[in-house]
Amino acid sequence: MSMNPRQLQAFSAVMRAGGISRASRVLHLSQPAVSKLIAGLEGDVGFPLFRRDKKRLSPTAEAHIFLAEVDAILNGMERLRRVSADLKNTRRGHLTIGTIATFGLTLLPEIIASFQKTSPETSVHLHVQTSPKLLDLAHTQQLDIAISMLASDSPAVQTETLMQCRAVCVLPSGHRLAGKDVIVPRDLEGEAFISLGETDRVRQLVDRAFEQENIVRKMVTSTQFGMAACEFVRCSNAVTVVAPMTARASVNRDLVIKPFRPEVVLDIKLLRPRMKPPSSVRESFLRHLRDCLERWNLSHP
Structure with missing residues (x-):
């Protein structure tokens, strides 16, 4: 059996259009071309799909059963075309x-x-x-x-x-340091400080900056997430040093963000x-x- 997609399309079109003449217009083919495709399909499947009566085609009972399977195949082929186009254009995955x-x-x-x-x-x-x-x-x-x-x-x-990027200092609105252009470790001595968790890379780099300046912070809270640290700043009039992406999140627009020196470079x-x-x-x-x-x-x- 060597049926091909053009034969299946012709068969589906004839079944739906009610004849070869109308199907040929739908397919933009000549009537002889459609007739040849139908005859080839019948030869491949090994049984008649249409009864020919005075140049009219009438579908056989087998043709109606066959149509459901043909439509499933044609729909599957159309889905394959769409998927392949999406994959080619990196729209699917x-x-x-x-x-x-x-x-x-x-x-x-x-x-x-x-x-x-x-x-x-x-x-x-x-x-x-x-x-x-x-x-x-x-x-x-x-x-x-x-x-x-x-x-x-x-x-x-x-x-x-x-x-x-470089870590920044986050202050609550109205904080005494809000007017400074740059925050340094000594500015934060005695301030309630919100820290990240001990295994956090930002925390480790920030700790090193304070240790190098011999500044002891008043560590009041530690949290795994920078967003939570900013929320603590908002709620408890504390300060923190976090990544700039965290500080500049839209929910933190009411907080004051200042450069921190010495620079804490985050790779x-x-x-x-x-x-x-x-x-x-x-x-x-x-x-x-x-x-x-x-x-x-x-x-x-």
Whole structure:
């Protein structure tokens, strides 16, 4: 049996149009061409699909049963064409993205949402994890990409610097230091200080800056998330030092953000598992990610 899609299209058109003449107009073919396709299909299936009575075609009972299967095949072929076009144009696919909270709770949702507007058939699963956990997930090839504060030393993971930024000091509105251009560790001596968790890379770099200046802070609260630290600043008249993406989130517009010196430079790393199959959707998303960072004037290495 060697039936082809043109034969099936001709058969479906004749069944729906009620004859070869009308079907030929629908298909933009001549009547002899349609008749030849129908005759070839009957030869391939091995039984008549139409009764010929005075140059009229009447579908057989078998033709009505056959039509349901033909329509299913034609609809499936149309879906395949749409899927292949989407894949070619990177509009369809799935991404599993791992990220630190600093990025995943601030910039990344907007970046993903804007990407999906141009690639609506692309689904995304977002993992918000600590940097050490992201290294493990990348090493075991469970992610398409990861955004981390730590580089991977695994040969199974490609690491590059996505961007660099500098930690900032966050103050409540009306704070006594709000008028200063730059905040230094000595300014914060005796101030109620909200810290990040001890394993957080930002926390470790900020601690080092204070230790180098021999400044002892009044540590009142620690939290895993920078967004929570900013909320504590708002509620308790305390201060914190966090990544700029966290401080400048839209929910923190009522807080005062100041440069912090000495500079606490944060390297944001992009991790790509080497064993994952190449994906045009992943590469398209990475181009979009970099375009967004550039448009928002976030510094690149």
